[in-house]
Amino acid sequence: MTTQAHPLLGWSPEAVVLDCDGTLMDSERHWQDARTRTFREFGLTAPPGFADRAKGVHYVDCGRLMAEETHKPDLADDLARSLLEHFLSLVADDPVTMPGAVDFVRLLAGRLPLAVASNCPSQVVEESLGRAGLLRYFAHVVVPTEPSGSSTTAPEGVRPKPWPDVYMMAARLCGTEPERALAVEDSATGIESARRAGLKVLGVGPRPDEDASRADLWVTALHSPVLLDWVRRQVPRRTDTPKG
Incomplete structure (x- = not known):
């Protein structure tokens, strides 16, 4: 070209x-790892295709999305906090x-x-x-x-x-x-x-x-x-x- x-x-x-x-x-791989760890921490399973829907989404909105798609709306804030904590730990190391x-x-x-x-x-x-x-x-x-x-x-x-x-x-x-x-x-x-x-x-x-x-x-x-x-x-x- x-x-x-x-x-x-x-x-x-x-x-x-x-x-x-x-x-x-x-760092997108760190967000994916953080989402996986967060789902596991709360005993939840990521819905099919969730990684694609979550890419580029603000972590607060991602926590809300995680809660909605696992039918746990009351966990939205907790999921968002956990997601950010896991991500910060991962990105600091690598x-x-x-x-x-x-x-x-x-x-x-x-x-x-x-x-x-x-x-x-x-x-x-x-x-x-x-x-x-x-x-x-x-x-x-x-x-x-x-x-x-x-x-x-x-x-x-x-x-x-x-x-x-x-x-x-x-x-x-x-x-x-x-x-x-x-x-x-x-x-x-x-x-x-x-x-x-x-x-x-x-x-x-x-x-x-x-x-x-x-x-x-x-x-x-x-x-x-x-x-x-x-x-x-x-x-x-x-x-x-x-x-x-």
Whole structure:
């Protein structure tokens, strides 16, 4: 594919906003393990196909979904708390970046303002990106407002994906309108959020049959030669490059 083969590859964004889980960090497997452990802890069985329905879903909503689909509505809050505890334990032991993520972020950081828009608590995002050496490249980390009593902090009134809030706020914190920013996402939930916010969307990872069409362009990994060539050709360098 050449830069003329797809309209997105002829466009220069003013900022890039990236998802964290499954896009920058290989943590979706930790969420899956955390869901498995949580179901087991409460003596419940995951319904068929639950992992697909839960991908990219905020942990509070995931706890609610777990409760609804196992017909235990009173357990929603307890399931959500357990899910987050298991996930935090898993990701602290094994923070791994997705293929190509480090090089892609470093390449972009010399050219554009960068932000992260995630459904995870800020503690999770900042610790995992920090341990991977990536946090310093992002001017802003935007996450949903946490439930009352949470130890993490986030701006008030920011709803989780698939609501558009995290992407709208991240683009504007980077100094541009959402329509001039690019979102990088791996899940249907995140793509829907970015679309509703008005960003163009780059999908990354295994191409799903039904959701790929919602992205403007889909690549299998962030080290795709087409993607890296687009950055080098289409996105000019800036002078305030983060020190690395």
